[in-house]
Amino acid sequence: MTTIDHSGAIAGQQPVYRSCRFTGLRVERSAELLIRANAVAAVVFLALGGLMGLMVALTRWPAVQLLPAEWFYLVLTGHGANVLLFWILFFEIAVLYFASAIILGSRIAAPKWAWLAFLLMIVGAVMANYAVLRGDSTVMFTSYPPMMASQWFYLSLILFAVGALIAVFVFFGTLVVAKAEGTYNGSVPLVTFGAITAAIIAVFTIASGAIILVPTWLWSLGLISEMDTLMYKLIWWGMGHSSQQINVSAHVSIWYAIAAMLVGAKPLSEKVSRTAFLMYIFFLQLASAHHLLAEPGLSETWKIVNTSYMMYLAVMASMIHGMTVPGAIEAAQRRNGFDRGAFEWLRKAPWGHPAFSGMFLSLVMFGFIGGISGVVLGTEQLNVLMHNTIYVPGHFHGTVVTGTTLAFMAMTYLVVPLIFQRDIIWPTLAKWQPWIFGAGAAGISMFMMGAGTLGVPRRQWDIALSDANLHYEFAPGAYLMMGMNGLSAILAATGGVIFVLIVVGSVVGGPRLDAAGAKLRFPLHDAGAQAVSHYGSEKHPKLTGTAILVTIFFISFVLYYFINWKYLSELWLFN
Amino acid sequence: MAIFSPEKRIWWKQPIHGLELGWIIVVFLWGLFMFFFMIAWHFIGDQNLSTETYRIAPDKFVERVEEFAEEFQAMDENGEPIEEEGVPVVRPAAGGDVYLLARLWEFWPIIELKKGESYRFHLSSADWQHGFSLQPTNINISVHPGYEHVLSLTPTESGVFGIVCNEYCGIGHHTMTGRIRVVE
Ligand code: HEM
Ligand SMILES: [Cu+2]
Ligand SMILES: [Cu+2]
Numbered sequence: 001m002t003t004i005d006h007s008g009a010i011a012g013q014q015p016v017y018r019s020c021r022f023t024g025l026r027v028e029r030s031a032e033l034l035i036r037a038n039a040v041a042a043v044v045f046l047a048l049g050g051l052m053g054l055m056v057a058l059t060r061w062p063a064v065q066l067l068p069a070e071w072f073y074l075v076l077t078g079h080g081a082n083v084l085l086f087w088i089l090f091f092e093i094a095v096l097y098f099a100s101a102i103i104l105g106s107r108i109a110a111p112k113w114a115w116l117a118f119l120l121m122i123v124g125a126v127m128a129n130y131a132v133l134r135g136d137s138t139v140m141f142t143s144y145p146p147m148m149a150s151q152w153f154y155l156s157l158i159l160f161a162v163g164a165l166i167a168v169f170v171f172f173g174t175l176v177v178a179k180a181e182g183t184y185n186g187s188v189p190l191v192t193f194g195a196i197t198a199a200i201i202a203v204f205t206i207a208s209g210a211i212i213l214v215p216t217w218l219w220s221l222g223l224i225s226e227m228d229t230l231m232y233k234l235i236w237w238g239m240g241h242s243s244q245q246i247n248v249s250a251h252v253s254i255w256y257a258i259a260a261m262l263v264g265a266k267p268l269s270e271k272v273s274r275t276a277f278l279m280y281i282f283f284l285q286l287a288s289a290h291h292l293l294a295e296p297g298l299s300e301t302w303k304i305v306n307t308s309y310m311m312y313l314a315v316m317a318s319m320i321h322g323m324t325v326p327g328a329i330e331a332a333q334r335r336n337g338f339d340r341g342a343f344e345w346l347r348k349a350p351w352g353h354p355a356f357s358g359m360f361l362s363l364v365m366f367g368f369i370g371g372i373s374g375v376v377l378g379t380e381q382l383n384v385l386m387h388n389t390i391y392v393p394g395h396f397h398g399t400v401v402t403g404t405t406l407a408f409m410a411m412t413y414l415v416v417p418l419i420f421q422r423d424i425i426w427p428t429l430a431k432w433q434p435w436i437f438g439a440g441a442a443g444i445s446m447f448m449m450g451a452g453t454l455g456v457p458r459r460q461w462d463i464a465l466s467d468a469n470l471h472y473e474f475a476p477g478a479y480l481m482m483g484m485n486g487l488s489a490i491l492a493a494t495g496g497v498i499f500v501l502i503v504v505g506s507v508v509g510g511p512r513l514d515a516a517g518a519k520l521r522f523p524l525h526d527a528g529a530q531a532v533s534h535y536g537s538e539k540h541p542k543l544t545g546t547a548i549l550v551t552i553f554f555i556s557f558v559l560y561y562f563i564n565w566k567y568l569s570e571l572w573l574f575n
Numbered sequence: 576m577a578i579f580s581p582e583k584r585i586w587w588k589q590p591i592h593g594l595e596l597g598w599i600i601v602v603f604l605w606g607l608f609m610f611f612f613m614i615a616w617h618f619i620g621d622q623n624l625s626t627e628t629y630r631i632a633p634d635k636f637v638e639r640v641e642e643f644a645e646e647f648q649a650m651d652e653n654g655e656p657i658e659e660e661g662v663p664v665v666r667p668a669a670g671g672d673v674y675l676l677a678r679l680w681e682f683w684p685i686i687e688l689k690k691g692e693s694y695r696f697h698l699s700s701a702d703w704q705h706g707f708s709l710q711p712t713n714i715n716i717s718v719h720p721g722y723e724h725v726l727s728l729t730p731t732e733s734g735v736f737g738i739v740c741n742e743y744c745g746i747g748h749h750t751m752t753g754r755i756r757v758v759e
Contacts, residue, residue: 140743144704229704229719268592294717296724297628304613312606319602380613384624387715388706388741455710457741461749468752469660472710472737543594550598571712573621573729
């Protein structure tokens with residue numbers, strides 16, 4: 001602790017704090033600047049990647065087929081990298097700094113290192129776009145060998161990952177500083193706890209990323225002659241899948257944070273919510289198996305054990321959060337006076353606040369669209385029904401777009417006023433934004449899933465197969481689905497553009513909130529700050545509404561699961 | 576300096592809500608069920624993907640497929656080899672081995688099967704990774720270079736089936752197809 005103090009003193013930078021006028025939280029200047037920088041970078045890459053997503057979707061709309069084939073594959077590679085890696089990770093770094101420095105009222109541990117991390121990530125992200133746009137790295141973000149990208153592509157990802165790793169260590173350092181300087185008492189609040197699980201998973205993830213990307217880079221330089229395709233996939237997904245668990249931990253933490261700040265929700269039980277977070281760490285590391293169910297050479301036992309760990313404990317963890325988050329909201333809302341019937345708490349929730357609507361839509365759609373389809377896709381035998389069809393991107397747009405991205409957007413509506421100290425401009429448009437984006441994102445997820453069940457392949461320029469020697473005609477429904485996907489993409493992109501405009505406009509020209517007497521357009525709950533940085537369970541609430549919601553969810557899950565087994569039983573026999 | 580002090584310090588001693596407990600039990604049992612159902616399907620189901628795999632040099636596999644195609648080349652009534660779009664149609668022995676090659680950018684050759692007969696398919700790639708996607712039945716399997724994947728398949732319906740590549744394999748990916756015919 002002393003050494004960290006000294007480094008700050010040597011540079012002559014004593015931490016500067018302000019007290020947030022809306023929450024009472026103590027905000028340190030360099031933490032604030034770092035959050036701003038990372039959040040801005042995130043939004044820039046979302047805008048770039050989202051635009052690419054729109055072009056991809058419009059190309060896959062058979063009646064439009066916007067881009068020529070080469071450009072389609074190139075832009076698709078860029079889309080995956082910009083949104084899944086750069087948008088998500090920059091934002092996650094901002095979330096980590098928020099969950100440590102801001103929520104715990106601490107200074108950031110090593111601001112210089114944090115800026116170095118930021119710089120490396122920027123260099124990596126820009127270099128990756130350069131490599132992709134050069135045209136010799138159209139390998140999709142999975143970059144399966146023996147297909148080879150230019151050395152710049154692999155190098156850029158390595159730089160980005162090193163930067164992210166440094167940032168994660170700054171987060172851990174900040175926790176140590178906060179503890180040592182006694183900025184909080186007892187255990188860390190739940191939101192910080194969730195962020196810690198995300199950070200721990202990030203360390204594992206980046207390690208497997210290094211194990212696979214460094215040799216691949218050397219291979220692209222000609223220093224290694226051969227890459228085993230199966231081994232590559234196995235390790236690559238050790239990074240690829242667990243990194244998705246960072247997203248889940250991060251966005252679940254955000255669900256809890258927003259619920260706390262907007263309705264004053266406390267966890268129903270600290271024990272249950274925290275154990276569920278811990279289960280992400282314990283039961284997800286090897287789940288890369290569910291990406292390998294259609295590969296040769298891996299035994300059934302290996303597949304069954306590693307997709308499920310005997311009892312789907314990671315899925316269970318998400319299902320627990322899926323109940324405890326609405327449960328906490330219901331409990332808080334009943335305490336706020338909305339106690340009538342099963343659903344007054346939900347009807348009278350702050351739907352006019354884009355952070356709330358975004359968060360709740362994220363919660364519902366992550367479970368119903370992303371979650372259920374993910375379990376089905378990850379079931380040993382069922383996978384053969386949709387492996388590598390466009391069902392797969394359908395599923396993960398349900399998780400990373402309707403789930404993670406929407407949650408991050410919702411959080412941004414709090415970050416802008418609290419950290420940038422600028423109010424949200426265009427409040428009416430802001431109210432609609434989560435619904436527009438959410439509806440579009442739900443559309444692309446579900447129509448891609450629908451097209452996938454009709455056999456449409458993923459990452460493919462022309463489902464009419466016009467240039468193929470042997471012709472095959474997909475069902476008319478497939479064309480309809482891909483057209484609807486294009487329309488939904490326009491809707492999602494519209495929501496995305498509105499989001500970017502509101503955020504940029506607010507940050508640049510929104511009403512200043514650091515003036516005395518300034519009021520928030522979208523107010524927080526009175527006890528919000530207390531609930532989010534507070535520790536302790538809610539007491540004996542009535543939860544009729546939540547019980548009904550989770551029952552509906554469970555029935556949908558079971559039905560969809562068995563429908564797929566029925567489809568499977570109608571396939572050709574594998575014996 | 577704490578902003579808000581906690582109620583209790585030890586989180587693992589906090590109480591659990593009844594609904595939480597009930598839900599945990601439900602999802603736990605459901606998870607167990609799903610786990611055992613995958614195992615059960617190996618006994619009650621007919622769609623369990625074979626895991627039989629051999630390492631093979633890509634050029635060796637290409638040779639094998641060529642031998643197979645020559646041996647079982649289908650002939651018309653005049654004794655002429657049958658082709659479709661320049662691709663030979665191969666009629667393997669019922670219950671016998673089938674070799675199917677994935678390469679940039681085709682699945683080769685065209686295979687003619689008998690409905691209700693079981694065949695041993697050998698799948699591999701001559702170059703990059705490809706995706707064997709049989710349509711419209713929707714059976715999807717990854718194909719790797721260097722690995723020969725052997726799986727049994729019994730067609731349960733007759734007709735003409737398309738094979739579409741669904742693993743991105745470069746600029747010709749959307750032209751990579753193949754064909755399986757199933758006759759009564
Ligand atoms: C306007 C919003 C978006 C639209 C319209 C969109 C649309 C699409 C489409 C049509 C595909 C191609 C599917 C295929 O051909 O295989 C795709 C791929 C993908 N999208 Fe999006 N997307 C959007 C936002 C996002 C976001 C926010 C994320 C991540 C957080 C994301 C992650 C991905 C990934 C990882 C892929 C796969 C790339 C690959 O196969 O290599 N997308 N998207
Ligand atoms: Cu291919
Ligand atoms: Cu392909």
